[in-house]
Amino acid sequence: MKSIESFNDLDDMTRTAVVDLLYRLGDDALVMGHRDSEWTGLAPILEEDIAFSSMAQDEIGHAHVYYQMLHELGEPDPDTIAFGRKPKEWKCAALVCVPNNRDWAFCIMRKFLFDSAELVRLAALTNNSLVPLAQLARKLKGEKNFHLMHDRLWVTRLGQAVKASQDRMQRALDQAYPLAMGLFESTGTDEVLAQKNICPREADLMKEWESAIIPVLTEAGLQIDANAQPVLGGRTGKHPEALGELLNSMQLVYNIDPSAKW
Amino acid sequence: MTDSQLPVYEVFHQQARGEPHVYVGSVHAPDPEMALMLAKEQYARRQACVNLWVVPIEAITASDYEDDALFEHATDKSYRESWGYKTPKTTHRTDQESPAE
Numbered sequence: 600m601k602s603i604e605s606f607n608d609l610d611d612m613t614r615t616a617v618v619d620l621l622y623r624l625g626d627d628a629l630v631m632g633h634r635d636s637e638w639t640g641l642a643p644i645l646e647e648d649i650a651f652s653s654m655a656q657d658e659i660g661h662a663h664v665y666y667q668m669l670h671e672l673g674e675p676d677p678d679t680i681a682f683g684r685k686p687k688e689w690k691c692a693a694l695v696c697v698p699n700n701r702d703w704a705f706c707i708m709r710k711f712l713f714d715s716a717e718l719v720r721l722a723a724l725t726n727n728s729l730v731p732l733a734q735l736a737r738k739l740k741g742e743k744n745f746h747l748m749h750d751r752l753w754v755t756r757l758g759q760a761v762k763a764s765q766d767r768m769q770r771a772l773d774q775a776y777p778l779a780m781g782l783f784e785s786t787g788t789d790e791v792l793a794q795k796n797i798c799p800r801e802a803d804l805m806k807e808w809e810s811a812i813i814p815v816l817t818e819a820g821l822q823i824d825a826n827a828q829p830v831l832g833g834r835t836g837k838h839p840e841a842l843g844e845l846l847n848s849m850q851l852v853y854n855i856d857p858s859a860k861w
Numbered sequence: 862m863t864d865s866q867l868p869v870y871e872v873f874h875q876q877a878r879g880e881p882h883v884y885v886g887s888v889h890a891p892d893p894e895m896a897l898m899l900a901k902e903q904y905a906r907r908q909a910c911v912n913l914w915v916v917p918i919e920a921i922t923a924s925d926y927e928d929d930a931l932f933e934h935a936t937d938k939s940y941r942e943s944w945g946y947k948t949p950k951t952t953h954r955t956d957q958e959s960p961a962e
Contacts, residue, residue, distance in 0.1 A: 644867065646888045650902035749898050756891065 603729045603795070606672055613795050616788035617729065618672055619690070620798055623834060624720075625665030626691035627782070629681060630842065631713055632658030633849055637699050638706065650749065657742050664735060671731075682853035686843045690786075692833040694778035696842040704757065704764070708771035711750035712779035712812065718743045719808045720798070728796040751815050758819025765820055772821050780805065780829030870896035871921065872904050873914040882914050893917070 603609060609617065635655035642648035666677035674680060694713060699706050721743055724736035757764045783805035792798040799807075809823075816823065832838070852859055867889040873882035885904045890896035896915040905913060924931060 644889060646890070646899040646903055650899055653902050653906055745898075745901065752895050752898055756895070 601728065603797075606731065609729075612791055613797070614672065616791040616795075617732070617797065618669060618674065619786055619788045620792060621665050621669045621672070622690040623692075623786070625662045625669065625680070626689050627695050627713070627717075628658050628665060629662035630689075630691045630695040630845065631710075632656070632662060633845060634695060634697075634699055635706070635710065641701065643703060654746050654749065657746070661739055661742075664739070668731065668735060678853075682850045683857070684846075686838050686846055687836040689836065689838065689842065689846075690834050691838070691842070692778070692781045692784065693830045693839055694775065694781060694833075696833070696839050696845065697778060698841050698844075702771070704767040704771040705774060707750065707753045707757065708768060709775045709779070710746070711754045711815070712775055713782070714743060714747045714750050715812050715815075716779065716782045716804075716808050718747055719804055719811055723799050723804065723807075724797075727798060732797065754815060754821075755819045758816075758821050768819065769821050772816065773824055773827075776823055777827045778830045780827065781831055781833055783808070784829065784831045784834045786834045867891050869918040870900070870915040871918055872896075872900040873916070874904050874908075874910055875912040875914075876909050878911055882912070887918070888915070890915075 606614070606617075632655045635651060635658060638648070639652045639655070640648065642651045662681070663677055666674075666680045669680060670676050675683065694709060697705075697709070718740070721736045721740045725733055725740060727733050727736070754768065758768045759765070783801040785801045789798065789801045793800045793803075798804075813823070852861060868891070869887050870890055870893065871887050872885050874885045875882045888896050888899045888903055890899050893915055897913060900913050900915050901910075904910075
């Protein structure tokens with residue numbers, strides 16, 4: 600398949616599909632980063648607090664570059680994308696919206712499932728036909744690799760430590776897994792993206808994701824519920840109430856004065 | 862003072878290949894792999910880094926500050942110091958610290 604050197608070479612249908620993909624990636628990253636940042640000052644040990652906060656910042660940085668690319672595609676600037684949209688305009692999966700509830704087991708499990716999914720997608724995107732997007736994926740992949748290394752260490756240790764921690768991790772997996780399946784909700788644009796060799800079909804990515812996470816979960820002594828059903832709706836703007844609350848807090852200053860500089 | 866936290870690992874940071882690993886601080890971690898991961902975020906986040914070492918603090922045998930006599934020079938030994946000799950910078954790092962000629 601021929602490579603697409605620049606966004607100007609995209610036909611309208613493909614362009615719409617790429618915009619949809621970038622909103623999904625960017626919104627997941629920003630909301631995940633925001634949720635993870637809520638652990639600052641609260642993580643189990645000081646070193647982890649610093650590491651977790653740093654990765655939350657990485658995630659927000661990823662959102663910024665996705666939004667920057669959207670801006671190049673004719674969408675509003677990154678600040679307007681982040682602060683100027685109502686919940687129903689967001690395309691993040693429910694997984695990242697769910698509040699932390701100071702539940703470390705859930706948040707570590709969520710981050711593991713999320714980073715694994717991101718890495719599978721970024722790995723596929725590094726070889727995609729849209730050159731600027733492939734370059735971006737190559738740039739972000741290294742950092743994601745580290746995030747996943749971090750998550751894997753926590754998941755396997757908490758899973759193997761004592762019965763209480765294993766039980767909590769299993770509960771966390773049972774709660775997070777159906778939500779994480781929602782990361783691969785098809786939006787109808789994935790067929791276009793697959794045909795243009797830009798991004799594989801969501802169903803195919805999900806299979807790859809499952810084969811990536813199962814060895815780690817098995818090592819941790821944890822099991823996926825084979826009957827789990829994906830929580831859908833995020834990609835089309837149907838979100839848990841919690842996203843509205845998160846955005847109210849994140850967009851507070853912008854809503855008072857969109858031109859404020861801080 | 863006893864440390865009630867996780868075991869301590871000392872962290873050594875290498876800025877570029879061929880440079881020495883420099884002691885930068887420590888992390889608390891349950892095992893070496895976790896120590897390495899946490900050290901990366903504490904000590905290699907901002908400055909350039911190509912390699913990190915983590916060493917369990919128990920693995921280090923240190924001299925005692927009370928034994929300062931160990932390091933005292935009883936006689937003038939300056940004739941033994943290498944900065945008096947011209948050497949290529951690339952092979953002798955101590956040369957960089959020699960007084961200006």
